[in-house]
Amino acid sequence: xxxxxxxxxxxxxxxxxxxxxxxxxxxxxxxxxxxxxxxx
Amino acid sequence: xxxxxxxxxxxxxxxxxxxxxxxxxxxxxxxxxxxxxxxxxxxxxxxxxxxxxxxxxxxxxxxxxxxxxxxxxxxxxxxxxxxxxxxxxxxxxxxxxxxxxxxxxxxxxxxxxxxxxxxxxxxxxxxxxxxxxxxxxxx
Numbered sequence: 001x002x003x004x005x006x007x008x009x010x011x012x013x014x015x016x017x018x019x020x021x022x023x024x025x026x027x028x029x030x031x032x033x034x035x036x037x038x039x040x
Numbered sequence: 041x042x043x044x045x046x047x048x049x050x051x052x053x054x055x056x057x058x059x060x061x062x063x064x065x066x067x068x069x070x071x072x073x074x075x076x077x078x079x080x081x082x083x084x085x086x087x088x089x090x091x092x093x094x095x096x097x098x099x100x101x102x103x104x105x106x107x108x109x110x111x112x113x114x115x116x117x118x119x120x121x122x123x124x125x126x127x128x129x130x131x132x133x134x135x136x137x138x139x140x141x142x143x144x145x146x147x148x149x150x151x152x153x154x155x156x157x158x159x160x161x162x163x164x165x166x167x168x169x170x171x172x173x174x175x176x177x178x179x
Contacts, residue, residue: 001091001092002090002091002092002144003092003144003147004144004145004146004147005143005144006143006144007141007142007144008136008138008142008143008144009087009090011086011087011090012083013058013080013082013083013087014063014080014081014082014083015063015079015080016063016064016066016067016070016079016080016081017063017067018063018064023142024142026054026056026138026142027140027141027142028140029052029053029054029140030051030052030053030054030138030139030140030166030169031053031054031055031056031137031138032048032053032054032055032056032135032136032137032162032166033056033058033135033136033137033138034041034055034056034057034058034077034133034135035058035060035082035088035091035093035133035134035135035136035150036057036058036059036060036133037129037131037132037133037153
């Protein structure tokens with residue numbers, strides 16, 4: 001299980017239009033990821 | 041968190057909502073209810089498992105405090121909707137702050153369906169991550 005100090009793995013998310021979003025694309029600035037159970 | 045987006049952006053941070061829902065469902069929702077932050081979706085539970093985001097129980101979801109929060113949401117005009125294939129209603133959320141190098145600097149795992157971290161804790165974590173980032177406003 002990942003914890004503070006670990007590198008976020010290079011997994012891929014998807015944008016709502018189905019394009020892939022590699023987590024590595026988020027590098028270069030701090031990022032806050034808010035995991036929501038659902039949008040509404 | 042929405043009222044605090046300007047503070048987060050002033051710190052040089054990107055903010056992403058990661059929805060645990062199929063892409064089409066997210067697209068349909070965002071078309072109707074645009075959000076002021078970027079949205080991505082998680083295919084499957086791999087990332088949630090890696091981050092240790094847990095799953096709750098139906099008993100917890102149907103507990104009086106949770107029902108009270110759902111009722112409050114209904115009063116604000118947001119009605120619960122039916123789940124679709126690919127959604128896991130028992131999956132819990134959380135919040136993660138990652139620095140510019142991709143290292144996890146703060147992690148909050150929700151303990152219940154309606155549990156979220158304090159905004160002050162999130163802002164502090166983002167500020168600390170920004171302070172160590174070459175692109176952060178504090179560098």
